Amino acid sequence: MAARGWRRAAAAAAGRPGGGGPGRGSASSAAPGPAPGPAAPAAAALYVHWPYCRKRCFYCNFNKYVVPAVDEAAVRACLVREARTLLRLGQVQRVTSVFFGGGTPSLASPRTIAAVLEAVAGAAHLPAAAEVTLEANPSSSSSPRLAGFRAAGVNRLSIGVQSLDDAELRLLGREHTAAEAREAVEVARRLFPGRTSLDLLFGLPGQSQSAWARGLEMALGLCDDHISLYQLTLERGTALAAQVLGGSLPTPPQDLLxxxxxxxxxxxxxxxxxxxEVSNFARKGALSAHNLSYWRAEQYIGVGPGAHGRFVPWAEGGCSREARVQTLEPDAWMQEVQSRGHGTRRRVVLSPLEQLEEVLALGLRTDEGVTHERWGHFSPQLSLEAVxxxxxEARTLQQQGWLLLDSGGLRCTAEGLALLDSLLPGLLCQLQHAWALSHGSKAPEMSPTADRAGGEAA
Structure with a gap:
C-alpha cells in the first residue's frame, strides 16, 4: 500500500471503537510478528526517540534536552533518513509497530510524525492496522493537537499522567495540573477509543498507601483500557534524589513500596x-503490541538520539543480532546522520548465550513467560526443559510456588512476578552453567546482558 494510502487507512482504523490491529486481541493474537530467530522473516518494530522537553522533571534522568529552540525541520529530516537507513541495513520487509517516545514526542508537530510514518511505509510494509503509539504529556495534549496526531497516523496514545494529585505533581516537578491531566485523558479517549494508556508513579516521598489507592481509583474512573504503574526510582543526579539524600524529604520504606x-x-x-507484564495492566485486550515485541525478544530498530535497537544488519553482511545504541546528544547525532545516514554510536554483536539471557530476562516479565517455541528459535539444541x-535454582523456585515450567513454557506465578528481580540472578546462573556444560566450556561470569535488556523498552 502506498504511504499516503496507509496513513488514511490507519487514521480510519483508529477512529473505530475497538479499531483492530495488534494489541486488540489475546496475547497470542497481539504478537506483532514471528519471533526473530536467525532464519526468521525480516520483521521489526520501530522505536523513534524525540529528545526534547519543555522542562526537566525533578525525578527524570532520561536522555532528554531542554533547549531554547528546536530546528524541527532538521530533526525531522534526520529521523526520516536514519529510519530509512536502518530499515535498509536490517533488510526489514515489514514494520510491526511504531512507538514515538522521549522526551516529549507530543511537542513535535504532527507533520514530523507523519513524515516519519510516510518514510517507514515507503521503506517497508507498514500494515494499515499496525499499532502506532505516541507518548504525550497532558500539557501538550490539546484536542486539536491530538487530532493532528491521529490524522498523521497515530492510533494509540500513552499519557504521562504520573499522578492525579496536584501536590504530588508539584513534588515531581511536572508542568501539568490534575485537572489538565483529566482533560487530556478525556480528549484522548474520544480520539483513540480503546487505545489510551496512562502512566502512574507510586512510592513518592511521603506518599501513603491510602493516598496511592485513592489516586489509582480516580485513574480507573478516567481510563479502563491500559495502565502502566512504575515505582519511583530516585536516580542519582536528579533534584528529587538530592532532596531525599539531603534529608528534606523522607525515604519511602521498602515494605510500604x-x-x-x-x-x-x-x-x-x-x-x-x-x-x-510486571508494570502493565490491560482490559479488553488492549495490550501494548509494541512493548510485547521487546518482551518477546523480537527485532526492534531504534531511531533518534540515544535510541536502542536489537536487529541483524543483513545488508552489511551481518548474520548475528546486534545491540545498537544511537549517539545521545541531538546535535552530534544529527551531524552523524547527515554524514553517513545514521547515528549509531555503539554496536555489540550478541553471542548466542547473551541472546538467551535476554529472552529469559525479558520473557519472565510477562504473564505468558518464555514459550518453548520462542526459546527454540534462539536455542534449537538446548531446550527449556534441559536447562x-x-x-x-529453577526447581527450588518451582517447589516454592514462584515459577512454573509446563507445556506452555517457563513463567512466573503471580507471586513470583513481584519478586522477579531477586529470582533472575539465580536463573541466569543456571542458564550459564547449562550452556557451558552443553558446549564443553567453563561457565562465564554473570553477564551484564540482563541489565542491558531490562530498561531499554521505552
Whole structure:
C-alpha cells in the first residue's frame, strides 16, 4: 500500500471503537510478528526517540534536552533518513509497530510524525492496522493537537499522567495540573477509543498507601483500557534524589513500596485488568503490541538520539543480532546522520548465550513467560526443559510456588512476578552453567546482558 494510502487507512482504523490491529486481541493474537530467530522473516518494530522537553522533571534522568529552540525541520529530516537507513541495513520487509517516545514526542508537530510514518511505509510494509503509539504529556495534549496526531497516523496514545494529585505533581516537578491531566485523558479517549494508556508513579516521598489507592481509583474512573504503574526510582543526579539524600524529604520504606504494588495489582485485577507484564495492566485486550515485541525478544530498530535497537544488519553482511545504541546528544547525532545516514554510536554483536539471557530476562516479565517455541528459535539444541528441569535454582523456585515450567513454557506465578528481580540472578546462573556444560566450556561470569535488556523498552 502506498504511504499516503496507509496513513488514511490507519487514521480510519483508529477512529473505530475497538479499531483492530495488534494489541486488540489475546496475547497470542497481539504478537506483532514471528519471533526473530536467525532464519526468521525480516520483521521489526520501530522505536523513534524525540529528545526534547519543555522542562526537566525533578525525578527524570532520561536522555532528554531542554533547549531554547528546536530546528524541527532538521530533526525531522534526520529521523526520516536514519529510519530509512536502518530499515535498509536490517533488510526489514515489514514494520510491526511504531512507538514515538522521549522526551516529549507530543511537542513535535504532527507533520514530523507523519513524515516519519510516510518514510517507514515507503521503506517497508507498514500494515494499515499496525499499532502506532505516541507518548504525550497532558500539557501538550490539546484536542486539536491530538487530532493532528491521529490524522498523521497515530492510533494509540500513552499519557504521562504520573499522578492525579496536584501536590504530588508539584513534588515531581511536572508542568501539568490534575485537572489538565483529566482533560487530556478525556480528549484522548474520544480520539483513540480503546487505545489510551496512562502512566502512574507510586512510592513518592511521603506518599501513603491510602493516598496511592485513592489516586489509582480516580485513574480507573478516567481510563479502563491500559495502565502502566512504575515505582519511583530516585536516580542519582536528579533534584528529587538530592532532596531525599539531603534529608528534606523522607525515604519511602521498602515494605510500604511492596504493599503499594500488591494493592495496585489487587485493585486492577479486581477491576478486570489482565496483569500481563510486571508494570502493565490491560482490559479488553488492549495490550501494548509494541512493548510485547521487546518482551518477546523480537527485532526492534531504534531511531533518534540515544535510541536502542536489537536487529541483524543483513545488508552489511551481518548474520548475528546486534545491540545498537544511537549517539545521545541531538546535535552530534544529527551531524552523524547527515554524514553517513545514521547515528549509531555503539554496536555489540550478541553471542548466542547473551541472546538467551535476554529472552529469559525479558520473557519472565510477562504473564505468558518464555514459550518453548520462542526459546527454540534462539536455542534449537538446548531446550527449556534441559536447562530448567534439572536440579538447581529453577526447581527450588518451582517447589516454592514462584515459577512454573509446563507445556506452555517457563513463567512466573503471580507471586513470583513481584519478586522477579531477586529470582533472575539465580536463573541466569543456571542458564550459564547449562550452556557451558552443553558446549564443553567453563561457565562465564554473570553477564551484564540482563541489565542491558531490562530498561531499554521505552
Amino acid at each position: 511492596a504493599d503499594m504494588y500488591h494493592t495496585a495489582c489487587a485493585i486492577l485485577v479486581a477491576a478486570g485488568f489482565r496483569h500481563y 530448567f528441569r534439572a536440579p538447581g
